[in-house]
Amino acid sequence: MSGMHRDRVGEKRRKKISAQRILQVIAVVLVNGYMAGFREGRIFAGRSKAFCVPVLNCYSCPGAIGACPIGALQTSIGSRRHFPFYVLGTLMLFGVILGRAVCGLLCPFGFIQDLLHKIPVPKCKVPIRIDRVARYIKYMVLVLAVFLIPALFVAEPGMIPPYFCKYICPAGTLEGGLPLMAANPLLRELAGALFTWKMLVLVLVLAASMLIHRPFCRYLCPLGAFYSLFNRFSFYQMHINRQACIGCRKCERSCPMEVEVTRDINSPECIRCGKCRAVCPTGAISAEFAGTRRALKHLDIE
Amino acid sequence: MQRDKEKTDFKAVRYGVFVISVLFIGIGIVNQEYWEVLQKAVRICLECIGIG
Structure with missing residues (x-):
């Protein structure tokens, strides 16, 4: 696969991530x-x-x-x-x-x-x-x-x-x-006093959030x-295509929750933010609801 | 081994938990447990906001 093609795949994935950010904003407004x-x-x-x-x-x-x-x-x-x-x-x-x-x-x-x-x-x-x-x-x-x-x-x-x-x-x-x-x-x-305690907890969590991702x-x-507890068998799942994976581990380096993506992609720690999918140069990582074989996967590659 | 793990079929667990959760919600609705949730949620929870 050419470098330009990989860049294009990466670009498309990045657009999906921004869509997920929009989803977060919509959820905040809705609730x-x-x-x-x-x-x-x-x-x-x-x-x-x-x-x-x-x-x-x-x-x-x-x-x-x-x-x-x-x-x-x-x-x-x-x-x-x-x-x-x-x-x-x-x-x-x-x-x-x-x-x-x-x-x-x-x-x-x-x-x-x-x-x-x-x-x-x-x-x-x-x-x-x-x-x-x-x-x-x-x-x-x-x-x-x-x-x-x-x-x-x-x-x-x-x-x-x-x-x-x-x-x-x-x-x-x-x-x-x-x-x-x-x-x-x-x-x-x-x-x-309780409010002082709660403010202390809040300030600590917010300060830690600047230093560590999602403490x-x-x-x-x-x-x-x-x-x-449901991550491994929920309907919404992450998938990795072993044939397409080149083992570069960009996904693991980009994971905010430090999940070993190539080893355990549906780890209980995975929050399905999609950052691994966004950085994957071969589009080997996809997310889908169980039973659907839609094509986020390999569309750009095959 | 990891590939085998990923290939493990969670279908039965997935649908089983789905059915149980829908059943639980149904029982809760029959028991009118939602009133309890509503009563708590429509008043300012002083503990939650740090007043006690």
């Missing part, structure tokens, strides 16, 4: 489309909030038109009235259809981290040994803060504070706390941990 909330310092109270959005998006964000699945899951488990069929089923459905494509293509907080990482400051590479171990923290957050503590350690059923939201989630502070407090003086007066998604996000 936070209640503009009056930002103006008036209140949250949306319509019936669409009975539905969980697939992404980590605080339901106390003034623009939010749906419920945060992690907040809803903690509430549902903490109520102890029933098994959380509705919320868990919704999360499983998103997971089995998209896997972590939700993180890479739709999540507003992931998008914010992507943008912050574009700020031109020196970037850090977390030592691989620390990185590999630290990635398990998000599973601990999922099991402990989202499932076990609400299920086992609440004295009074129905009175469960959402522990993850209360002590860890920086999205709630950024998307909910700050805009609401900016528009509502009463809430500003109520801010105390919250890598190490802390329980929703990412949940969806990662």
Whole structure:
């Protein structure tokens, strides 16, 4: 294949990536489309909030038109009235259809981290040994803060504070706390030690996002941990054509989540952002829904 | 080995999980669990925004 042809393939892939960026913007607008909330310092109270959005998006964000699945899951488990069929089923459905494509293509907080990482400051590479171990923290957050503590350690059923939201989630502070407090003086007066803690977590995550790509998604996000369980068998899958792969490993060098693309392309860490596909000089990498043999693959090569 | 791993057929798991998730949502709707979600989501969650 000629160099010019490869360049053309790369150019087409890059255009697809920009389309994915547009998808992130559309997702942000769709899940936070209640503009009056930002103006008036209140949250949306319509019936669409009975539905969980697939992404980590605080339901106390003034623009939010749906419920945060992690907040809803903690509430549902903490109520102890029933098994959380509705919320868990919704999360499983998103997971089995998209896997972590939700993180890479739709999540507003992931998008914010992507943008912050574009700020031109020196970037850090977390030592691989620390990185590999630290990635398990998000599973601990999922099991402990989202499932076990609400299920086992609440004295009074129905009175469960959402522990993850209360002590860890920086999205709630950024998307909910700050805009609401900016528009509502009463809430500003109520801010105390917890708000200081939440701001500290937020600032740390945002600062780390400039240095490391998506630190919250890598190490802390329980929703990412949940969806990662579906990555290997979700309908939406990444594929690598071994015949077309020339083993240059450009894909691995470009992967923001440091996935070993040529070895394990549907790794639980893959957020399906498509950067590997964009840089592949032979178009060996494709993404498709299971069962469809559409042709992102090899169209330009064969 | 890796190629074999990639070739592993996840079809049954995929469709199985899909059916279970739709079933869960159906049971949740019958149980009216969405009201619980709605009630939580339409009030400002003070813990979530850092007020407590």
